Amino acid sequence: MTNKNKLTITLLSSLLIISCQTKVKEKDLALNTSIIQEHSIYEENPYLVEFDKLSPSYILSKANEVEDFYIKNIKKSGYTGSFLVAKNGQIIYEDYSGFANKRNAEQITENTPIHVASVGKVVTAVTIMRLIDMGKLELDQSVSEIIEGFPYPEITVKTLLSHRSGLRYYGYYGEVWSYKTPIKNQDVIDIIKSEKVDLDFSPNTRFSYSNTNYVVLASIVEKVTNKTFREAVRELIFDPLEMKNSFVFDDLDKKNDVTQSYKSNYTPMHWDYMDSTYGDKNIYVTPRDFLKLDTALYSETFLSEKLRKQMFQGYSFENKGVRNYGLGFRLIEMTNGDTFTYHNGWWRGNTSSYIRLEKDNVCIILFSNKYSKLTYKTVDLSHHFGDYPVGNLEL
Template structure:
């Protein structure tokens, strides 16, 4: 990997130009982006509008729905419960939900690693019938649990939202608390994430960015979905600075001890012995040949992406308030640039 030696101003300019490949219109929905090295913010900027109707500019304080980046918080919540001695990741689902189909062969580990084989509810035709209903976690689990499995547990990796909804339900059963309250008390409050929430369309959330779709004739407000449907697979909200606090809390073993943190970031193996690139709630891949931890998110009106490079202690996160603008490649390109620049 060839290193480049850019000045701070040059690096900022290059990052600006990477972001503007997807976020160039100041009057369109936009995004917020942050880069940190060794825990210090070296880049933080917002682009576009947080609210088109009110003509409000985006700021780096805006609160976004983070979609599937929620899975990190769900996975860590499960390990908090393991750390407390309340469950084990190798427990079968049937230990907590006795009537769950094949629950004696599907383990919590299978759910965490997307290797359970259970049907992903986002691929079910009947989803449109419940998308705007208020669903309890049990109702959500009942919605998909009797669907035929796609494969036997541990046979393959296949990204799966149902598994994380089921994990959220297990968190509630085992802790005796609502998922929302458990995450707030055990993660948000401990990490000082004061601008992170379980999503709501009813609550007043200061600095909320509004979500948009793009149609052929322009932007429209996002389709409304009940947050009780994605639940523990995709219903949290946060800011770029709160996500940096989350990353620091993980690094500093503030939430989990070192042994449980290692479990999160281990590459696991299928029944065949083949290794796959997912731990518990994070993809474990690489940027420019350097190992990373990454995850994105997509939910009506929003897209999100973050990359962390342990070897260099570099964290790059970006949020978009239009599902027409994905920050995924932009974040990877930003991370690749910062990795190559040793400043």
Template structure:
């Protein structure tokens, strides 16, 4: 029999032994494998701490149509992550004494017709400038073959001047036009083209040999590109497979017309963006004081932080419980990317997805896992699965599948809003890709009917169901559903208006 002192010594030894818990790498791996299993991720991920790789892996396909896999060295569009290259260029010019953040833009671009807008307003998306297409859409319609570039910008803005949407510094709204103007400033003050400046002063000093200028018009209008992760989209919530974004005529046409630079022009790799991250930590590109200033949210005129918490080119996470985190996201039609830097703990997450729009959400969860915080296991959308079964196998099979999925709450989730969106997707009224109209009222009505059965106290579910019934010519049934919606929400004024029209009053 073990004596008391020996037993206590045994317990102390046992306490010091490592527990059989998951490592951070295993937690991160399990999280991403669940995303992939749920068809919620296709891309590359890199997690770094103190210049050491904690986790790196590729998932899914660079081209879903050919089954070409994503690989660690695949080139992908970084979209708006390009903006931090532009911001870095501006801050370099500031360090050289060539510009001041607080000075008006027209000090550097004399013809710029908004004297109240400063360089700082552009960097922090608080300028109040309208989107660039507001100045050029009319000309685009009249000259559909014309391609607008940076040299057209100032003349077009002067010719078609629009009012600011708010006074600079009064509010904030993220818009590409701000960085288009910054790119023009870079060219004017440096005497170099935007691309040449970025290459010489950012890419080369950081050793970024896999990053290159590849403007969006070329990305979306070249049918075949080597070593490239094509952006993809699911055209409908009920689709089982995505299509390449550059196969959609509307997308190709839009980016053929707008060839502006400064905000979404580069392709890169996971490891090259890590080199950029390292160059920032080593102060190869900017002084530490400049970076510290860039990582502070810009104040509005009322003294409050701007709504998106933008500093000078970087967005600052509002939650600093695990350290000060700065980031920038990139998104375009069929891709999302993110670089998230915990500058307190010297941790970085770099992620891209060429089929979904949740890179920042996943980067945030990765940072939480890296810091031993709990993250819920990803679940699969019942609405999307239901829609696919309804489309391919019919209503009876869809109801049976729905019942099975609802029982497995560990792996599936049900959302009223997603079911509602699915119903509208079937109606064909919401067509963001400007595709030929397709009105699947039978499937829409079945979906909305299912949604009211699932959420019988939702006035909005009944209102949507009524709308689909009315579109299908079922006025009497629509009337009943509108009545039920109004009973649940007496403030449903639009429902009351439609109900009066149906009733002939």
């Protein structure tokens, strides 16, 4: 987006909120203006993006399509969570259901942060890219130049972001954990430094998805900023974008204060020694907040055009196929030349799906704290907005 364009329309200048309880019809809009409420979700509009304003007729038509899909394919099976679909930074449809804490009868609303599992890797990646934009990091910088004693000079910031480092998933370090004491990010770093666990492969020779990469990235953020990851993400992402209901969770002593996680029958999920690491997970966000981040990624005042392009291109071509991984985003490089961009997540009972259809300025978000694979059905909603794939997408 050029400088001359970015001043035209404020980022997410308005939200159009559609009632999710009944069909929205043209006559309803004429008779009851409260069906669609327009308001700013920013107080000072810190980032500017050009978007065409959607017509009421388009919104009503798409809202009905989205609602039909959502009810028939997801919600009718007892699914609960937070669901939002937006185009041009404007919400077309949203729905909130279920319990943030069933014991206390605390319901999920538009302001309820949910553990978004691996979708949080997008937040971690953007935090790193912001630091690169600020000149505090380099994409091809060796981790050993940042973290003293890191033993693999071939591993760079980019190979971590793109899952090409060769670092084994720390959940498989069975011989070094006690299974009683919670694992912290520094513990993972210390094990890597000790070289007690081998690399799975030589760095940058192939792709292998590993949460360890994003634990290390969070530690890089802390080293560079001299702040906790929680504080750094707040200052670099959440505060600038006014994501007021989002946070990094890094204190197991406060586990009862956050939105709880459940099995499909609402039996509470357990907490254990694997629940203290962050960067790879443990980021709590609402869909409305996440929409602010999605929309900011169209703004060159938030992130430079060069870095945005690097985020949304693939880096792994050892195996033939359309699936790839960018820098914090999964990609499907379609035969028509377009790229389908997304990230899914799962941790305990939390399942998450974030789809970014950049060519059409569409954002699809579904977060749930009650386990269900139906979260990943959102891919089938994409083709309502363009020529996009259908079928299940990998985590």
